[in-house]
Amino acid sequence: MNSIIPLWEQAAPHAAAGHEDEMPHLIPFIQPGSESAVIVCPGGGYGHLADHEGAPVAALLNRAGISAFVLKYRVAPHSHPAPQADGQRAIRYLRAHAEHFGINPSKIAVLGFSAGGHLTATLGTQYDGGQPGHEDRIERESSRPDRVILCYPVITMESYGHAGSRINLLGEDATEEQIQAFSAERQVRADAPEAFIWHTSDDQAVPVENSLRYALALGAHGIPYDLHIFEKGPHGLGLAEHDDTVRVWSDLCLTWLKNQGW
Template identity: 80%
Template sequence: MTSIIPLWNHAAPYAAIGHEDEMPHLIPFIHPGSESAVIICPGGGYGFLADHEGAPIAELLNRAGISAFVLKYRVAPHQQPAPLTDGQRAIRYVRAHAEDFGIHPSKIAVLGFSAGGHLTAMLGTVYDEGQTEHADPIERVSSRPDRIILCYPVITMESYGHAGSRENLLGPEASDELVIAYSAEKQVKADAPEAFIWHTSDDGAVPVQNSLRYALALGAHGIPYDLHVFEKGSHGLGLAEDDAAVSAWSGLCLTWLKNQGW
């Protein structure tokens, strides 16, 4: 693992007043010889970033021969569009420096847990091909992830989502237009990336309907997905090493990634 990689060499855009010096960054876990990478977005309700959903996941990917980056994106008091901008910049950065990392620029996936899953789903729906005339070469490349992995994700900002994530991201009095814009299931496009999704059916914090609705949205556009719903398991399990049933998700995910060419 090398040093922290700041996403900008200047103040990050859309900073909360009084927090302009907070710098979103990547922590790289490069596996020599890997041509593929996964950017990891820990959860935490857009209020903090859960450590157990960061480095341990990168280390799992490294053991499977895949390079990884843990994204330290901005959370409250920063609000939208700061986290999404951080995620888009992370994808652009890794893609722009793919040769330096030994990574193929079309093998960059994003994996997210809970609110980090919401960020990941948004990255899989709100993207562009880059601004070819931009002065910053990083901004000239695409922000579209090639695959996404959603782990008990918050998907919607509507009633069955997660109230804490919504308030931290959108504020306490978000407009209907903003709620729709940040409900990822409503933003799926025909060229959205394929997805691996898992949840537990009795998740009491983020209902499984979030994953089901996103899968249905992908299916409506003919986009392949691999969906796994485990019968029991609390929210925020990470690798779920103490749960023999749910811990199977990581092996299933690695198999899916391998089948995708990662």
């Protein structure tokens, strides 16, 4: 059984009332000799976390020689900003403990599926350089991921997004300001990390337009991306091991990571 790494020593911030004892954490899958790491964010509409999008993906990364960490971030009844705080803390934690894990603090990627892809895209568009004078050395680190991998991601909170994810994250009465702030295609910055993105064109749960619009936003800022759209395949495929066409996404992704120096 892999050990669990709590992200905070005490209670996590932004907890939902009555759920203050829930501790977001990382599950490490260390690959000896690897200097790069990928944080894996399972999907689940911000309502649960899908097991098949966690440990099996970390195991795949290990077989490719890459250390992985599955992020158990908070979901409903927790809402914004809890998931984002968990993701940012995970990145900062690995940077602060990079020497302990044998990783390069400049080689930390985040990979997310569906709503976990929304969290990943949020981390890839809303980040800071850390607080140099903070008493907690983890908070001194940058929260910017070095690369992002988006697997059939929820990107927008607008009409073509995923209503369940929006409600769980922002509530039934989200303001227009909140909707735009958490529509990642509107928040891409000039120094946003490069991305690998894949989707299926007939995804009925999260329309492919999510990935397309994020790619267009990256392109508008001159940020490189690797985009793959498969013709058919339902939402939530994970590694797609039983789909002879779509399962090649992981080989394409690992090749991309290798070319990025991972």
